[in-house]
Amino acid sequence: MPIYIIPIVTAIAGWLAILLAVKFLFRSILPKKQPELAAKLGHMVATELFSFSAIRAKLTDPEKITAIMPYVETHLDHFLKEKLPKAMPVLSMFIGDSTISQIKGTLVTELHTLFPKIIDQYLQNAEKDFDLENVISRKVNEVSIPAIEKAISKEVNKLAGFGALVGLGVGAIYLAITMLIP
Secondary structure, three states, X not given: OOHXXXXXXXXXXXXXXXXXXXXXXXXXXXXXXXXXXXXXXXXXXHHHHOOHHHHHHHHOOHHHHHHHHHHHHHHHHHHHHHHHHHHOHHHHHHOOHHHHHHHHHHHHHHHHHHHHHHHHHHHHHHHHHOOHHHHHHHHHXXXXXXXXXXXXXXXXXXXXXXXXXXXXXXXXXXXXXXXXXX
């Protein structure tokens, strides 16, 4: 067998080693460890990556509340000028545009204070009712291992190509050393 074939053999060996390692990982190790990994990932997401308090702080930020107020004012206008008079026709006889503007102004001021409290209360209730750790664990446990393997097949092929390059490099170094040492 010619000595020059050694780098080709080691390149093939590197490529195969990576492919077999990944196949072993996806066909043997991950299916057995999926429930354990799902539980750990669920715990990590719930304790380190997701925070109801951070969401609460962002959603109750005065700038965020101010940003939605034009939308709220549009709906208040529609309610006070159209829906309320239809629901209570007698009331429309006593309330004019200036009174509606005053009511709207008072309501908008009150809503600036009320919205953060409503959002905070809603998120506190959601946090109590929503077991994020369990939801994430269940979802990760339901993920199909073959689907993951298929989804990352390009990356696996790149990794196997890297293994082939490493094998080729090792073979070339071995060839150079054997040629230098008689």
